[in-house]
Amino acid sequence: MKAVVCEAWGLPDTLKVKELQDLEPAPGQVVIDVQAAGVNFPDVLIVQGKYQFKPELPFVPGSEVAGIIRSVAADVTTFKAGDKVIAFVPTGGFGQQLLAPLQALIPMPPGMDFETAAAITLTYGTSYHAIVNRAKLENSENMLILGAAGGVGLAAIEIGKALGARIIACASSDEKLEVCRQHGADVLINYSKEDLREAVKAATGGKGPDVIYDPVGGEYTEPAFRSIAWGGRHLVVGFANGDIPKMPLNLTLLKGASLMGVFWGEFTKRDPKGNAANMRQLLQWLHEGKIKPHISGRYRLEEAPQALNDMASRRVTGKIVVLPQSDC
Template sequence: MKAVVCENWGTPDMLKLQDLPDPQPGPGQVVIDVQAAAVNFPDVLIVQGKYQFKPDLPFVPGNEVAGVVRSVADDVTTCRPGDKVIAFTATGGFGQQLLAPAQSLIPIPPGMEFDIAAAITLTYGTSYHAIVDRAALKTGETMLILGAAGGVGLAAIEIGKALGARIIAAASSDDKLEVCRRHGADVLINYSEEDLRTAIKAATGGRGPDVIYDPVGGAYTEAAFRSISWGGRHLVVGFANGEIPKLPLNLTLLKGASLVGVFWGEFTKRYPKANMSNMKQLLQWLQEGKIRPLVSHRYRLEETAQALNDMAARKVTGKIVILPQ
């Protein structure tokens, strides 16, 4: 099989397309013919050696795939060759075949396309865990989403609307904000042209948002947190800006507010049953039309470095996927 291999830490341009032996399933494992592999911002960090999780070199990056079961170990009874499945693994996604634990697979609902199926696990799983499990967003509350046109941002918009919240979407261009509007955002803020605090104050009548969904970091974090409502919850999802902000902790006291960390990957390891329950809810909402992943671009396997570079340069709206076959 062909796969994209990371032999040394560095930029995506250092990745190599190689021929590797076809994987064989061991106990409890299956082999999947990967039809679509989603690209996420952590993929950029992982190949640079800058992510919380650091795999041994060499490795095949990519962790969010959809495909068809090719073969199963003798002890696997939960799926069989020919089944269409979603898989989320530590590594291995950017290749034509993937070795995965059978217990981690999620059946693809009838009629769902592979690229859409590959686009739901990490971004929607992260956003659902953040908004429901960590922030406990309630109907009628207001949520501000920074970097709202990205994969997790659009997922957060749709999940927030499904829960009956009012959504303020903040992004860096009018084109991105138009995508946010189409996905359900109620109020739009272009923080490259507007003062973020002033715009938040106007959008909330001076009260501030109940929940802030922050996958961006940098200077926007403090500006947003200074605007939060009394008792608000600020979700620390990631640092796509590249800068990990430092907040004056007296703000949490003055606002009676909470900084809430969101580490979905660790949550899935510690609470796999709870995560599977979350995914079932998301797939139900998908079938009901309450959420609809946006796949904005598709790349060939040999274009994986370009896909990661586009992600790093924040040129991506919604989700992008690689089609290995």
């Protein structure tokens, strides 16, 4: 089988596509023929050795996949060869085959396509955990989303609308904001053209947003928090900007507001039952048409480094996927 291999920490261009031995399942495992793999910002960091954990070199990057079970270990009775599944794993996704433990598997709902299935676990799982479990967003509250056209941003828009909130989407271009509007955003702010604080003040009648969803960090975090409503909740989701902001903590006192960390990967380990319940709700909303991943790019396995470069340079709206079995 072919796979993208990271042999040394570095930029995506250093990754190599190599021919590897076919995989065999150990007890409690299955082998999946990967049909689609989601590309996420953590993948960019992992290959550079800059993420929260460092896999042992060499490794195959990619964590979010959908495919068809190729084989199962002798002790596996809940899945069989031919079953269509979704899997979220630490590494291994950017290959034609993936070894996955049973606890990483979710049966694919009937009628779902592989690209959609590979685009729902991390971005929607992160956003649901942030908005529902952490911020406890309520009906009719205002939620401000920074970097709203990215994968987690669009997921946050749809989840917020499903909960009855009013969504203020912020992005760096009118083209990206149009995608946000199509996914349900009520107010659009182009922070490359507008003063963020003034625009937020106008959008909320001076009250400020009840919840801020921040996967970006950098220069917009502090002005967004300075605009937050009394008792508001600022969700620290990530730092796609590359800069971890240093915010004056007296602002939390003055606003009676909370900074709330969001680490979905750790949540899935500490509360697997809670994460499973979240995924059931997301799949139900997907069935009802309340959420739908926006897939803006598809890449062959050999193009995976380019996919990661596009993600790193913030040229991506919504989700992009690698198709390991595809030649087109």
